Amino acid sequence: MLSAKSESDITSLAPSSPSRSPKRPVYYVQSPSRDSHDGDKSSSMQATPIYNNSPMESPSHPSFGRHSRNSSASRFSGIFRSSSGRKGSRKRNDKGWPECNVIMEEGAYDDLQDKAFTRRCQAMIALFSFVLLFTTFCLIIWGASRPFKAEITMKSLAVNNLYIGEGSDSTGVVTKMLTVNGSLRMNIYNPATLFGIHVSSNPVSLIYSEITVASGQLKKYYQPRKSRRTVSVNLEGTKVPLYGAGSSLSVSSNDRVVPLTLKFQIRTRGDVVGKLVRVKHQKQISCPLVIDPSSTKPIKFKKNSCTFE
Secondary structure (H helix, E strand, C coil), X not given: CCCCCCHHHHHHHHHHCCCCCCCCCCCXXXXXXXXXCCCCCCCCEECCCCCXXXXXXXXXXXXXXXXXXXXXXXXXXXXXXXXXCCCCCCCECCXXXXXXXXXXXXXXXXXXXXXXXXXXXXXXXXXXXXXXXXXXXXXXXXXXXXXXXXXXXXXXXXXXXXXXXXEECCXXXXXXXXXXEEEEEEEEEECCCCCCEEEEECCEEEEECCEEEEEECCCXXXXXXXXXXXXXXXXXXXXXXXXXXXXXXXXXXXXXXXXXXXXXXXXXXXXXXXXXXXXXXXXXXXXXXXXXXXXXXXXXXXXXXXEEC
């Protein structure tokens, strides 16, 4: 039989035996090694037991605080070394943090807007100044070129055929009719020293009592600067009805004359600076004539025979 322990023995053993508590789980913290580099994923495993905060369950050795500081320092140092790629490649400040290059802005956003607006204003002012100067230059050139007008001299009019007869028009009305064939010669001189001219005209007309009995057209041409040219225009009119205007004309008389008027307009255009600066002139010419149908000699124009407007 087992001997029963006395109450005094139990009381004496109670304070001497340590109190047993259930074992606490041990946790491990993984931290990168101090010698790790970029791209190196290997890390050392360090067992760091986690205890409760009660002083009864804390370990007896005092190395816990130093170990935690070392592990935290290794974590921070490992991060900065991996980002830089090599040890000691960056400068550090007083607190040990690596220095970074900070890009400073040159100015406020309002200042940039003001500078852009100023540049646009300068560009607009420069463009306006260029246009103003160029326009002034063109006006000066245009004003200096205006006095250079083409000089026209009427030479002669040769009437090859002039016939007065009677007939009927397209509606069957009986009236006197006039047929004229001739050639007009004139001289055109360009006095301009800087540009040539383009010469043209409206239809050249021979008029009897406000009725055009013959007409012709001057072909458009270009005449160089400081040059002179003689041009000719063929005039032709066949069986032109005169109606009441021909009542004074006699068909049978041999000594009859026909009063006619030569009218036309000469137009000249000079391109001084391309199509930007052009000088245009026009002259209205009128020459009264008396034509003898029996004569074939050319009619020469005198200096004051024609009017130029």
